[in-house]
Amino acid sequence: MKRSANLDLTLIVLILSVLGCVCPNSSPQSSQTNRNINVNAVSTSVTPYPTPYASANASPSPEPPSLSDAGRSKRVKSGEAIYKRIAARTGLPIIFGWRARDITIGVPTGDWNGLSKEQQIDLTYYIEHLVQEIKADPVPHVNRWAAYYKRTEQLESGGEYDGLYMTSYLQQVRQLCNACWNITIGKAKRDGFYDESTPVSGGTVQEFRASENKTIEKTSVEKDADDFKTFAASMTAGEHLKAATEALESNYDPAQEHWGNTELARSHIKAIPKNAPEYSDAQKLLQRVIKRERERKQFQDAVVREMKRLIGAN
DSSP states (O other): OOOOHHHHHHHHHHHHHTTOOTTTOOOOOOSSSSOOOOOOOOSOOOOOOOOOOOOOOGSOOOOOOOOOHHHHHHHHHHHHHHHHHHHHHHOOEEOGGGSSSSSSEOOOOOOOHHOOHHHHHHHHHHHHHHHHHHHSOHHHHHHHHHHHHHHHHTTTTTTTTTOOOHHHHHHHHHHOTTTOOOEEEEEETEEEEEEEEEEEETTTHHHHGGGGGOOOOOOOHHHHHHHHHHHTTTTTTTHHHHHHHHHHHHTGGGGEEEEEEEHHHHHHTTTTTTTTTHHHHHHHHHHHHHHHHHHHHHHHHHHHHHHHHHHHHO
């Protein structure tokens, strides 16, 4: 999110601030494309500014799901470890939007693509939790952001709070809505973070997480395996052995080219576990099945040879 400094706007804001004519409800003119992330060092000696202009962040919003759940807490910790590893390498602070309307975690595109879906979702749990931490104690995060913002944008002191005094800026941070966060991917450079896209935010997180739990369509092999498990569990080992014998012997008449149902016999034999008392008899029956299949193949081969002979004779 390259937050580019509008020098004309900054000068106007500073001049009006000196004259005591700055209106906190004036509309911000911030660039939303390739915003450069810059921050000035925070000064605590500034006279309190009037109440910051109302934003969506100040409106009440539902509390995030409880973090007391062990599973959720585990994901928060995992997301925190992922974020700290990336932040340690890039040096990126938590990014504050215009007048602290939202916060953003900047992640290099390569790092994001290298995360599994589970890890990406863990990161959403962490930033969701981080919003609460920042609201409770905003100063350390604001200070880091201000220093980064000032350095990368080469701002004069006083421009790091988007026209607000520090006390009003901090008040705005404390009013962040629970869903006012983004995870943005892009490129981290010396002069700021250049955003490319926002794969997930507080407004889209439910859909993003739901994709982790979508049922993947089973392959035909997996479906067959499930069907066989159901088939095997439907009968006892003794019943499978009896059914296999009946399948092999039923309608057996070589003269009529009937060899019994060897496929069904094999299925029943396969369903008998090795630790079953019937397993030994089942393996003996399997040998009969193999013999029966060999007889059928020999007969079919003989028929094919005879057909070829007759065709050749004509």
